[in-house]
Structure formats: structure tokens, C-alpha cells
Amino acid sequence: MSNAIHLHYDVSGEDFTRAGEASGLVKKTLKKLGYNTDAIRRVAIAMYEAEINMVIHAEGGYCDVDIYPDRVEILLADHGPGIPDVDKAMQEGYSTAPDNVRTLGFGAGMGLPNIKKYTDDMRIETTLGVGTNVYLTVVVKA
């Protein structure tokens, strides 16, 4: 669709403290565009969790966000190790994050389940040793 607003962000894998910056900027943009609070929050939380995952597991990557009048589509792509067992990773409480991540408030195995919960569609393409693409869609109700 040609009337989409396209945003692109690079996510640094070096600096955990900056994880969430892209999600914050998307949230700000959606607010400015007048989208409803519920949709904005769902986009922000899902994208934030995915961004955190990218930093924790994959040394960063990039996000492409397409904003349509009726939905927001997000691609989060990384060149990390890939997810060996997606079904397992989708279970609440299952985590492969290193212990030091838990001291930072993440790594409880809630990331992917939370993303699924807040989005209307979630698709994961992952290849071991190559990387992971996560496609998210949040439908905006008027």
C-alpha cells in the first residue's frame, strides 16, 4: 500500500541501556498521528520485547515499521544464532538468556509470549547460524 508511513531503525547490540529506543520513537510517532491508546501500547510493548530479545540474543539488528491507517506492521531482523526450538521458546517461563540478563530485569521467558499476546499476528522465520526475522501485525481498531 502506498500510503504507509515507513520507519527504519538500527538496533545496537552493544548497549543494553539503549534497547527500547526504537520502540519509544515508534510510540511517539503513533501518538502524533493520533492512533488510539490501546493500539499504541500494544505496538510499543510488543516491539520493545522484540528489541530486547535482539540485544540479548543476537547482538542487535534492525526494525522496519510500516504504519497503515488500519494496522501497524513491524519486521525485526537479526543475524543472531537463530532459535533452535520455536515452540519451546513460545512457552511462558522458558528462557535461554544468560544469568546476567536476569539481573537487568529480563530473561524470565516472557518475551515471546508477551509479544504474541499483544499482537494480532506474529510470524517467526529463523535459521540456525543465520538469523531470525520476526513479523508482527497490530490491527488498529477505530
Added chain:
Amino acid sequence: MVVRDILDILEGEIICEGDLDQEIKTACGSDMMSDVLAFVKDQSVLLTGLVNPQVVRTAEMMDMACIVFVRGKVPDDSIISLAESRGITLMKTRFRMFTACGLLYSNGLSGGTKV
């Protein structure tokens, strides 16, 4: 309850002042940010013993108006300036997590979810 009431109840100290008259309807106490992100509540305050910028980012994504650091923990300047730019109130209380949550609960603030 408004942010200012939380300050009184927890005998807190303001670190970064946002809107102290903002109404607060629910609260969440956790050091695990993904647990906080799992349940959206409206107009909520976050109580935590975790001190890093992701606490502010979590509050930002959740539209939370206020963060209370328990056990007198003090965030560093980068955390404070992040909260300032987002208009989020930061305060600290000498109370521990359990006590701080209990004080707010017994003063009428709920968890906001049924489970």
C-alpha cells in the same frame, strides 16, 4: 489516589518530578520487567528494586506515570534524565518491596488484574 498521595503514604522522596496530581488507579511491584509488561493496567505506578534505564523504558511503554524505587535505591543520572524527558515521576522510599506494596494496598490501591 494521585502520585502525591503515594509520596505521602510511602514517606518517599522525589528524585524526578512529573505530574504529582496525576491519578493512579493500580500498582505493580516487580524486579522482572517482562512480568510488568505481561499485564497492562491503566494509570499505574511501578514499584521496583531494579535500578537501570529499562525500568523507565518499561514504564514508558506501559504509560505509567510514576516509578517508586524501594529500599532507598537511587538511580543514576542517565536514568533520571530518561525519566525527565518522558515526564515520569521517580521517587524512592526506605520501605522494602513487601511493605511498600502492602502500604499502598491497604490504602486502597489494587493490583488491577483479577489474577
